[in-house]
Amino acid sequence: MRSSIVIAGTAVVLAAGIALPAWSAGGQTDEVTFTKDIAPILQRSCQHCHRPDSIAPMSLLTYEEARPWARAIKQRTSLRRGRGAMPPWFIEKDIGIQRFKDDISLTEAEIAKIGKWADNGAPRGNPADLPPAKVFSDNSAWQIGTPDLILTSPAVQMKPINPDYWGALAPVPTGLTEDRYVAAMEIKEVNDSRNKPGRETVGGRFVFHHAVMSVNGPDGRPSGGAWPVHEVGRNADVFDTQAGKLLRAGSTVSFPSVHLHANGKETNAALQIGFKFHPVGYKPQIQSTLISFGTDDLDFPGGARVSQSAYMVLPQPLKLTVFEPHMHATGVRMCLDAINGSQVETLNCASYDHSWVKTYAYEEDAAPLLPRGTILKITGYFDNTPANKNVVDPRNWSGLGHRSIDNMLIMIAQGVYLTDEQFAQEVGKRRSELNLAEGQTAPGCPFCTFSKIPSRPTPPGAGPAVRPQ
Ligand code: HEC
Structure with a gap:
């Protein structure tokens, strides 16, 4: 008798549990x-x-x-x-x-x-x-927030089926009346292909494969050093807070190398370039540099999985701020190693999908601090088999070239070359930020083990020393 009451009670509880949402x-x-x-x-x-x-x-x-x-x-x-x-x-x-x-x-x-x-x-x-709805500044959804300046490139038109196009676009005046330093920037393609029938892949939505951007001052001289390269699916660039990039008053933005690729739909397109500025009066402490290296030696038989490496010896101590693997359709992965003497550290590996050419900016206290003479090594992994759906015809041999169906192996990184004094300061700062004891090391900072930085001469093969800014 007693047990049947218990059973009945349990049944009631269960029924209530099913009938009502758990949160009620x-x-x-x-x-x-x-x-x-x-x-x-x-x-x-x-x-x-x-x-x-x-x-x-x-x-x-x-x-x-x-x-x-x-x-x-x-x-x-x-x-x-x-x-x-x-x-x-x-x-x-x-x-x-x-x-x-x-x-x-x-x-x-x-x-x-x-x-x-x-x-x-x-x-x-x-x-x-439910958390409050996220507020987006406007319908164009800039990752960097509402830009202080938006420029629009000249428009291009691409037929549904057309050979790839390489060329330049006419320069666009910035309209700036005073010098400004750029904290972040983002480039996106705006086009009318969105609702037209056709391919729904990322590549089917865009026609700009890439666009190299440069900035010239009113005197025609380059301004701000090397600027990021727009690529399909690429995310925004947030520059090192100490290394804002200069956009001079009266400067113009130009696109000396643009690659367009037909996407199966008649498409009218342009690039929008959004800039976020530092406040007026901001002065950069350091200058960041584009660090690009790779190899042309790419030889992939049909149906093969292959890896290939490329190397660079650092002529100066480097703070590496951005890791950006660049490959093409066959590329599926890239790793970046830092080799110091017999010590090899893998700084990062990223898988790769040529629909999304991503850039990865390190947090300020995680950016690798690499001594002069470090050998940077990239290893690209290529899949030229039917398993890689980005490859149009895996029966074909494939090698170096500009088209997406050809190949590249490049690391398009950004970083800041440092003097020995600046390097010692950065390593010291990192040691105290991470609270490192003597002998303790940190990822991407081989010299963080030392409270006194060993000096290291420029190694043979390091190329010309780069003058730190
Ligand atoms: C940088 C832009 C971007 C972000 C961030 C993003 N997506 Fe996507 N997503 C896309 C695009 C473009 C496609 C269409 C291409 C494709 O299918 O890969 C897509 C496709 C998808 C699809 C497949 C839709 C289909 O037709 O089958 C799903 C599911 C999806 N996303 C979920 C997510 C989720 C969940 C997140 C967050 C955790 C996310 N996405 C973040 C851009 C994005």
């Missing part, structure tokens, strides 16, 4: 819900692309919009690397430095939550848990 019982539960767990992830890592008028195919702003995509969201986020992985951020998490600016990647816990949410029928959850 008055407390948080372990159930993964949209409002509590998924919305914050989408806001941080997805919505700047997945919203109306941005680049992704569907909006993920609301529960109603995200719900039908729950399975696809689980599938794409669980890929973690390579072609199709969402969000498009390809730094490998199990090796190398992990602290980057604007890192939109997901943690393993977040990927697991998304999986659980999709498997449990993608429940909405308690409306009260």
Whole structure:
């Protein structure tokens, strides 16, 4: 008798548990819900692309919009690397430095939550848990926030089927009446191909494969050093806070090398360049440099998986601020090693999908500090087999070339060359920021072990010494 009452009681509790949403019982539960767990992830890592008028195919702003995509969201986020992985951020998490600016990647816990949410029928959850909607400054969704200056390049037109085009675009005046220093910039393609039928891949949405940008002052002299190269799917550039780039009064922006690629739709397109400025009166302490190296020796038989390396010896101590792997359709991964004597450290590895040519800017206290004579080594991994869907015809041999179906292996990094004094200061600063004891080292900082920096002569083969600014 007694036990049957207990059973009946349990039954009542169970029924109530099923009938009512878990949150209405008055407390948080372990159930993964949209409002509590998924919305914050989408806001941080997805919505700047997945919203109306941005680049992704569907909006993920609301529960109603995200719900039908729950399975696809689980599938794409669980890929973690390579072609199709969402969000498009390809730094490998199990090796190398992990602290980057604007890192939109997901943690393993977040990927697991998304999986659980999709498997449990993608429940909405308690409306009260929903974080306030993320405010986007306007419909054009700049990652750098509302730019202080937006320039638009001359327009181009591409036929649906057309040979690739290489050439220059006419310069655009900045209209600046005073010198300004750029803190961050972003280039995006605006075009009318969005709603036309045709390919829905990232490449199908754009016609600018790349555009090299340069800036000239009113006297025609280059201004601000080397500027980032626009590439399809590339994210914004946030420069070292001490190394703002100069845009002089009366300067013009030009595009000396533009590569257009037909996307199967008649497309009218232009580039918009958004600049965020430092306040008036800002003065840079250091100047950043484009550090680009690679190899032309690329020889990939049809159906082969191949790796190839390229090297550079640092002529001066370097603070490496940006890691940017550049490959083409066959490229699937790049690793960057720093070799100091017999010590080899992998600074980073990133998978690669030629739909997304990503740039990765290190957090200020994580940027590698590399002594003079360090050998930088990149290793590219190429997949010329049918498993790599970016390759049009894997039966073909493939080698160096400008087209996406040809190959490149380049690291287009940015960094700051330092004098020995500046290097010692930076290493000292890093040691105190990270609270390092004597003998203790830090990722990407081989000399952080020493409280007194050993001096090192310029090694043979290092090329001409670069004059630190
Ligand atoms: C930098 C822009 C960008 C970000 C950030 C981004 N996406 Fe995407 N997403 C795209 C684009 C463009 C496509 C279409 C190309 C493709 O299918 O890969 C896409 C495709 C998808 C698809 C496949 C849609 C289909 O048609 O099957 C899913 C699912 C998806 N994204 C989910 C996400 C989620 C979840 C996040 C955040 C964790 C995210 N994305 C972050 C741009 C982005």
